[in-house]
Amino acid sequence: MPAPKTAIILANLGSPSAPTVPAVRRFLKEFLWDPRVVNLPRPLWWLILHGVVLPFRPGKSTKAYQKIWDADKGSPLTFFTRQLSAELAAQLAGRDITVTYAMRYGEPSIASQLRVLKEQGIEEVLVLPLYPQYSSTTTASIYDDLVKELDQWRHLPSFRFISDYHQHPAYIAAVADSIRQAWREQPKNALLVMSFHGLPEQLTQWGDPYFHHCHKTAALLAEQLGLSEQDWKIVFQSRFGKAEWLKPYCVDTLQALPGLGVTTVDMVCPGFAVDCLETLEEIAMENRAIFMEAGGEAYRYIGCLNDSTAHAQALLAVLGL
Numbered sequence: 001m002p003a004p005k006t007a008i009i010l011a012n013l014g015s016p017s018a019p020t021v022p023a024v025r026r027f028l029k030e031f032l033w034d035p036r037v038v039n040l041p042r043p044l045w046w047l048i049l050h051g052v053v054l055p056f057r058p059g060k061s062t063k064a065y066q067k068i069w070d071a072d073k074g075s076p077l078t079f080f081t082r083q084l085s086a087e088l089a090a091q092l093a094g095r096d097i098t099v100t101y102a103m104r105y106g107e108p109s110i111a112s113q114l115r116v117l118k119e120q121g122i123e124e125v126l127v128l129p130l131y132p133q134y135s136s137t138t139t140a141s142i143y144d145d146l147v148k149e150l151d152q153w154r155h156l157p158s159f160r161f162i163s164d165y166h167q168h169p170a171y172i173a174a175v176a177d178s179i180r181q182a183w184r185e186q187p188k189n190a191l192l193v194m195s196f197h198g199l200p201e202q203l204t205q206w207g208d209p210y211f212h213h214c215h216k217t218a219a220l221l222a223e224q225l226g227l228s229e230q231d232w233k234i235v236f237q238s239r240f241g242k243a244e245w246l247k248p249y250c251v252d253t254l255q256a257l258p259g260l261g262v263t264t265v266d267m268v269c270p271g272f273a274v275d276c277l278e279t280l281e282e283i284a285m286e287n288r289a290i291f292m293e294a295g296g297e298a299y300r301y302i303g304c305l306n307d308s309t310a311h312a313q314a315l316l317a318v319l320g321l
């Protein structure tokens with residue numbers, strides 16, 4: 001029997017099409033209307049979204065996007081996701097496996113990429129959301145989007161969905177190696193702060209395993225790096241809105257550390273496969289300023305795995321290829 005024609009889809013969150021207020025507003029409208037992301041009753045949330053969020057948030061977010069947008073490459077998240085899929089394809093050369101990428105919000109959409117694969121006669125689809133830690137707000141939303149498109153197909157392909165890889169040895173080893181590499185280039189600072197994107201706290205009580213996945217990832221990284229308890233810390237960033245989110249908050253921690261005698265930190269974001277607004281603007285720029293103003297002396301941001309060969313190799317191991 002000939003092998004089925006297989007395709008890998010690397011799925012990520014997505015970015016606005018341009019760092020302009022109308023494009024960012026369009027993006028936020030699609031993103032924040034997703035019931036997986038904001039779980040409030042629809043009529044109430046519609047009023048808040050259109051009355052409070054969409055008139056103001058796009059202006060603030062656009063300024064942030066403009067700081068990280070590359071004139072040639074565009075959004076870092078989109079650029080690195082595309083490059084990572086090319087790196088995977090290069091490593092699979094000769095194996096007749098197509099590699100593509102798709103975004104949950106914005107372009108290229110999951111539906112459009114699935115249709116391209118259908119045209120190509122793909123018989124087996126492996127979907128790898130680029131979220132190492134599972135969350136209903138991210139991973140499950142990608143699943144919803146896939147199913148929404150596939151629901152309309154008469155002839156379904158075989159299908160595999162990777163729900164997380166938060167403790168996969170290849171992923172842990174790749175992130176640990178990237179941290180060791182940074183420490184070889186410049187000696188390590190007093191504390192390694194591992195920052196993960198936050199979530200409303202309530203989701204954990206409702207059964208979302210994200211908080212536990214983040215803690216497991218962080219503990220495994222600390223173990224691989226031979227760190228003791230006082231050498232590292234886990235924090236949660238990017239709080240949105242007024243509800244309580246996962247704690248400790250990144251900003252509060254960075255403001256408090258110098259007063260506790262910790263004036264040098266290394267920051268790493270093991271929940272982000274590729275660099276994006278949340279790492280390059282929030283962690284590497286905004287939070288650096290907050291730490292230094294609070295009395296910090298050295299602040300290094302260690303970048304994501306991005307389109308490195310080591311990252312592509314780790315993801316192939318996650319896919320069992």
Ligand SMILES: C=CC1=C(C)c2cc3[nH]c(cc4nc(cc5[nH]c(cc1n2)c(C)c5CCC(=O)O)C(CCC(=O)O)=C4C)c(C)c3C=C
Pocket residue numbers: 013014015016028037038057061075077131135137138197198199200210238240271272275276277278
């Ligand atoms: C209710 C709001 C949000 C939840 C819940 C949330 C969860 C969540 N997000 C990521 C990863 C990313 N988020 C990014 C941007 C971003 N996130 C929110 C809100 C929530 N995220 C907003 C409003 C934005 C847009 C920017 C802003 O206005 O602040 C990004 C970066 C996108 C880019 O273009 O670079 C990523 C990546 C995870 C992993 C997560 C839950 C686990």
Ligand SMILES: [Fe+2]
Pocket residue numbers: 197238
């Ligand atoms: Fe987010």
Ligand SMILES: [Fe+2]
Pocket residue numbers: 238277278282
């Ligand atoms: Fe943010």
